Amino acid sequence: xxxxxxxxxxxxxxxxxxxxxxxxxxxxxxxxxxxxxxxxxxxxxxxxxxxxxxxxxxxxxxxxxxxxxxxxxxxxxxxxxxxxxxxxxxxxxxxxxxxxxxxxxxxxxxxxxxxxxxxxxxxxxxxxxxxxxxxxxxxxxxxxxxxxxxxxxxxxxxxxxxxxxxxxxxxxxxxxxxxxxxxxxxxxxxxxxxxxxxxxxxxxxxxxxxxxxxxxxxxxxx
Amino acid sequence: xxxxxxxxxxxxxxxxxxxxxxxxxxxxxxxxxxxxxxxxxxxxxxxxxxxxxxxxxxxxxxxxxxxxxxxxxxxxxxxxxxxxxxxxxxxxxxxxxxxxxxxxxxxxxxxxxxxxxxxxxxxxxxxxxxxxxxxxxxxxxxxxxxxxxxxxxxxxxxxxxxxxxxxxxxxxxxxxxxxxxxxxxxxxxxxxxx
Numbered sequence: 001x002x003x004x005x006x007x008x009x010x011x012x013x014x015x016x017x018x019x020x021x022x023x024x025x026x027x028x029x030x031x032x033x034x035x036x037x038x039x040x041x042x043x044x045x046x047x048x049x050x051x052x053x054x055x056x057x058x059x060x061x062x063x064x065x066x067x068x069x070x071x072x073x074x075x076x077x078x079x080x081x082x083x084x085x086x087x088x089x090x091x092x093x094x095x096x097x098x099x100x101x102x103x104x105x106x107x108x109x110x111x112x113x114x115x116x117x118x119x120x121x122x123x124x125x126x127x128x129x130x131x132x133x134x135x136x137x138x139x140x141x142x143x144x145x146x147x148x149x150x151x152x153x154x155x156x157x158x159x160x161x162x163x164x165x166x167x168x169x170x171x172x173x174x175x176x177x178x179x180x181x182x183x184x185x186x187x188x189x190x191x192x193x194x195x196x197x198x199x200x201x202x203x204x205x206x207x208x209x210x211x212x213x214x215x216x217x218x219x220x221x222x
Numbered sequence: 223x224x225x226x227x228x229x230x231x232x233x234x235x236x237x238x239x240x241x242x243x244x245x246x247x248x249x250x251x252x253x254x255x256x257x258x259x260x261x262x263x264x265x266x267x268x269x270x271x272x273x274x275x276x277x278x279x280x281x282x283x284x285x286x287x288x289x290x291x292x293x294x295x296x297x298x299x300x301x302x303x304x305x306x307x308x309x310x311x312x313x314x315x316x317x318x319x320x321x322x323x324x325x326x327x328x329x330x331x332x333x334x335x336x337x338x339x340x341x342x343x344x345x346x347x348x349x350x351x352x353x354x355x356x357x358x359x360x361x362x363x364x365x366x367x368x369x370x371x372x373x374x375x376x377x378x379x380x381x382x383x384x385x386x387x388x389x390x391x392x393x394x395x396x397x398x399x400x401x402x403x404x405x406x407x408x409x410x411x412x413x414x415x416x
Contacts, residue, residue, distance in 0.1 A: 005394055015397065016397060017393065019393075020378055023372060024375065058373055064350060066266070067259050080283075087245060
């Protein structure tokens with residue numbers, strides 16, 4: 001359909017506004033302007049009469065026209081009730097608290113930092129396992145006060161003139177240390193590490209050689 | 223009582239829509255009752271299919287429920303709602319490929335209204351029947367604009383907005399629609415000019 005954009009020749013321009021004069025939506029100034037024109041224009045008054053009858057006829061037709069089925073309103077109103085219920089549920093404080101907790105709990109399992117932490121934990125466990133099972137490093141040579149291997153004890157009597165320095169030097173020489181004494185008769189017990197009897201005798205000889213420090217030395221029998 | 227919009231009614235429509243925007247279900251139901259039949263009949267002039275028209279009405283009213291808060295008060299509530307309905311109807315026509323009316327609608331439109339006043343005269347009933355047949359012979363654009371002007375009582379500015387055409391085209395379209403209707407009535411043997 002292609003209606004012309006202009007009214008036919010001979011039709012007053014005011015006719016174009018008459019439909020809205022009939023439906024009552026013209027502005028007051030448009031209406032009064034039309035009123036003045038209608039007073040002096042019989043053809044436009046006739047057009048106005050026809051439009052008024054048309055309006056009444058159309059109202060009669062539309063009022064008696066077909067109506068939608070009752071199912072339509074039931075369907076729409078039910079859908080709106082469901083949406084309304086969902087909105088209220090999502091906005092209720094207790095429910096929103098539960099939803100918040102749920103979201104927080106779920107966030108713990110979100111793949112943001114959990115994989116990283118898991119890898120770090122595995123690496124730490126592996127490192128700990130390797131450290132525990134690795135062979136101990138060799139000794140750093142620092143002397144301890146304990147005696148390694150079989151040990152023997154030698155009872156010595158010191159010269160009254162022996163100095164502390166001399167005594168320490170003798171002990172270092174035989175790798176021994178004072179482990180007991182002095183006894184009431186002035187003897188000290190020296191422990192030495194030896195592997196056999198020969199070594200024991202060697203230590204004893206070394207002590208007896210230092211006569212300026214050691215007055216007497218005897219093996220202590222267990 | 224006629225549920226058509228008047229200026230005063232439209233003010234209350236605006237209040238109803240504001241209540242709907244705040245989630246008031248009962249306000250929505252009232253608004254629905256006011257518009258259901260009007261939108262349905264209007265959409266029927268666009269889609270020519272009763273079932274499709276009902277679907278469009280449902281979609282339209284759900285859209286009104288969800289979008290009531292977006293109503294900008296730049297036009298009447300009725301214009302806003304009819305605009306939604308028109309958009310959805312034309313979408314439905316494009317989807318379904320229906321371009322012309324079907325016999326289903328013609329038959330449906332002739333069903334008697336059980337609420338019709340039995341005291342109405344035979345002549346008036348005959349006239350309504352003739353007008354209905356004459357209307358059915360008009361183009362979709364002519365049927366649509368006659369309804370919007372004479373039944374929905376929309377201002378020409380609102381109709382121009384609704385149909386997305388210049389106001390001058392709105393005015394001339396009504397003139398030629400009325401001429402076509404008059405011709406159809408004469409063809410049907412109606413002697414009195416409308």
